[in-house]
Amino acid sequence: MIKESEITSFTKLTLKQIRESVKSIKDQLPPDENKVITYSKNFTVSLSNYCVNQCGYCFYNFKVPKLNGENNVILISDKQITSLIQKALKSNCKEALIMSGERPGSFIEVQKELEKRDCLDFIEFVKGICTYLLDLKILPHTNLGFLTYDEMKSLKEYNASMGLMLESTCMKLFEKGGVHENSPGKLPKKRIEHIKNAGKLKIPFTTGLLIGIGESIEDIIEDLFLIKEINNEYGHIQEVIIQNFIKKEFIPYQPEKSISIKEMLRIVGFARIIFENEIVIQVPPNLITGFEREFIDMGVEDFGGISPFTIDYINPENKWPQINDLQKICKEQGYILKERFPIYAKFISKEGFCPENIKKVIYNINLDDKYSA
Ligand code: SF4
Numbered sequence: 001m002i003k004e005s006e007i008t009s010f011t012k013l014t015l016k017q018i019r020e021s022v023k024s025i026k027d028q029l030p031p032d033e034n035k036v037i038t039y040s041k042n043f044t045v046s047l048s049n050y051c052v053n054q055c056g057y058c059f060y061n062f063k064v065p066k067l068n069g070e071n072n073v074i075l076i077s078d079k080q081i082t083s084l085i086q087k088a089l090k091s092n093c094k095e096a097l098i099m100s101g102e103r104p105g106s107f108i109e110v111q112k113e114l115e116k117r118d119c120l121d122f123i124e125f126v127k128g129i130c131t132y133l134l135d136l137k138i139l140p141h142t143n144l145g146f147l148t149y150d151e152m153k154s155l156k157e158y159n160a161s162m163g164l165m166l167e168s169t170c171m172k173l174f175e176k177g178g179v180h181e182n183s184p185g186k187l188p189k190k191r192i193e194h195i196k197n198a199g200k201l202k203i204p205f206t207t208g209l210l211i212g213i214g215e216s217i218e219d220i221i222e223d224l225f226l227i228k229e230i231n232n233e234y235g236h237i238q239e240v241i242i243q244n245f246i247k248k249e250f251i252p253y254q255p256e257k258s259i260s261i262k263e264m265l266r267i268v269g270f271a272r273i274i275f276e277n278e279i280v281i282q283v284p285p286n287l288i289t290g291f292e293r294e295f296i297d298m299g300v301e302d303f304g305g306i307s308p309f310t311i312d313y314i315n316p317e318n319k320w321p322q323i324n325d326l327q328k329i330c331k332e333q334g335y336i337l338k339e340r341f342p343i344y345a346k347f348i349s350k351e352g353f354c355p356e357n358i359k360k361v362i363y364n365i366n367l368d369d370k371y372s373a
Contacts, residue, residue: 018269051101102145199234208241212259272299
């Protein structure tokens with residue numbers, strides 16, 4: 001466990017000192033790796049926004065009124081799935097981000113829809129969609145919130161990688177008025193169990209922190225060390241997302257002050273110092289627009305999934321950037337923007353991490369620039 005004095009020494013670092021440490025870490029990479037920023041051309045399949053939790057910052061949950069008269073989705077229709085996949089094939093997307101609220105199958109409305117489609121349960125439904133995608137050479141990356149060990153085990157051979165944000169282990173968030181007051185699925189014990197189970201199952205994994213939801217900088221540093229510790233044990237975490245909370249209307253959490261870009265840069269720098277070159281640091285580019293260069297200098301190596309046609313369901317007002325624009329920005333900073341798979345290259349060959357059926361699909365996909373790390 002990290003000592004309090006270590007946390008304090010992090011908080012005292014200036015931006016300049018952080019940037020210098022990040023630079024010396026990056027310099028240890030071989031030249032063909034330290035000037036590359038990656039992204040994945042993806043699209044989102046939002047299966048159901050029914051969710052057992054009610055996080056104060058959530059816009060996606062079925063209980064939150066939607067903008068532009070958008071409807072809640074009990075369970076995505078077959079027609080919607082087909083239409084999304086057709087668009088994805090036309091746009092040459094390699095990754096499908098499969099998402100939903102947490103445990104939608106526990107709602108009677110969702111159960112009735114599953115029955116109509118002859119599905120035993122929600123996990124069976126997800127498997128069916130993943131099979132369809134894999135047959136069309138699209139790699140699923142599933143994030144359905146908290147899952148049991150057995151559920152994850154049964155989903156492994158249907159996914160190139162999976163994900164679950166740790167978000168924050170700060171227990172203050174569960175107190176009255178805290179963003180996790182009504183979210184039992186966000187209890188740190190459960191999230192940690194899920195991430196560790198993914199490790200036991202050798203599932204290439206994405207996790208991350210949600211920043212600016214009522215936690216302190218000390219909490220953030222502690223959580224970064226916790227992720228490092230879990231990865232030291234299982235070696236399955238391929239990327240860590242550092243995601244800033246974006247203020248929105250119609251949600252309960254309305255902080256007076258949002259997290260600033262300067263604070264985000266510090267946290268991204270801390271992450272790069274803590275994870276060194278072992279785990280990739282990602283920021284969603286649609287949440288830091290205009291500051292991409294600063295984040296690249298601070299050690300960001302990946303801009304995550306960028307969709308040519310589906311929205312960011314969590315932050316619908318923040319549009320995805322154009323790949324060409326990002327490419328230009330990277331080039332100006334001396335970097336090359338390259339497409340990657342939802343599974344990082346080192347996990348494709350790592351013993352036990354990539355099922356044979358997924359490997360077969362990967363070997364039949366041509367990335368735009370033939371790059372896969
Ligand atoms: S678990 Fe996810 S979908 Fe459910 S309320 Fe929280 S943020 Fe929203």
